[in-house]
Amino acid sequence: MLVVTKGTPEMDLPEDVVIRRSAKRRRTLQARRDGDKIVVLVPATLPVREYERLVPKLIERVRAREAGGRRRSDAALELAAVRLAKQLAGDLNLLPRLTSVTWSTRQNRRWGSCTTTTGEIRLSSRLQSMPSWVIDYVLFHELVHLEEANHSPRFHDLVRRYPAHDRAVGFLHGVAHALANPDERWPADVDEADELSGGVGD
Ligand SMILES: [Zn+2]
Numbered sequence: 001m002l003v004v005t006k007g008t009p010e011m012d013l014p015e016d017v018v019i020r021r022s023a024k025r026r027r028t029l030q031a032r033r034d035g036d037k038i039v040v041l042v043p044a045t046l047p048v049r050e051y052e053r054l055v056p057k058l059i060e061r062v063r064a065r066e067a068g069g070r071r072r073s074d075a076a077l078e079l080a081a082v083r084l085a086k087q088l089a090g091d092l093n094l095l096p097r098l099t100s101v102t103w104s105t106r107q108n109r110r111w112g113s114c115t116t117t118t119g120e121i122r123l124s125s126r127l128q129s130m131p132s133w134v135i136d137y138v139l140f141h142e143l144v145h146l147e148e149a150n151h152s153p154r155f156h157d158l159v160r161r162y163p164a165h166d167r168a169v170g171f172l173h174g175v176a177h178a179l180a181n182p183d184e185r186w187p188a189d190v191d192e193a194d195e196l197s198g199g200v201g202d
Contacts, residue, residue, distance in 0.1 A: 137168030
């Protein structure tokens with residue numbers, strides 16, 4: 001088992017991130033703001049694979065918290081892009097083709113866009129109030145466009161690597177439907193459990 005001993009494993013960390021290893025810390029990692037730095041406390045014997053998986057997530061979480069609730073900054077979006085590209089599409093080597101990931105307030109007709117010639121990805125800032133697994137889906141979708149410009153069968157195969165793919169697509173269809181029918185008074189749920197008259201035991 002490859003473990004973190006000294007030096008940082010090969011990972012592109014933002015400049016304001018400081019990694020501190022602790023021999024006392026057994027399992028849990030922790031990230032906190034310390035002045036202009038984000039300090040990540042890491043167990044001294046953490047397997048490298050865990051380190052690479054968890055550290056970017058923790059940094060994202062600190063930034064998201066600071067940006068207010070679920071909102072992510074451009075920097076957090078960039079980290080999420082690196083995480084998704086490595087975890088789900090390492091074989092495609094997408095990251096060298098990516099030049100920027102940013103939120104866009106001018107994007108009202110689409111949830112995201114990818115300019116394949118320049119490697120620029122933009123996500124509509126209207127996604128910011130949505131669950132993180134929906135934002136990640138749109139981000140991964142745009143990342144896959146770096147490999148496949150069109151919605152070809154291969155594109156769909158690749159984008160389906162995203163674990164919550166069907167759920168996220170359904171969520172966005174629901175939002176699009178509600179937006180297309182703004183005058184409806186939409187119920188908040190399927191039904192109310194209290195009013196159900198269950199037959200069992202009656
Ligand atoms: Zn697309």
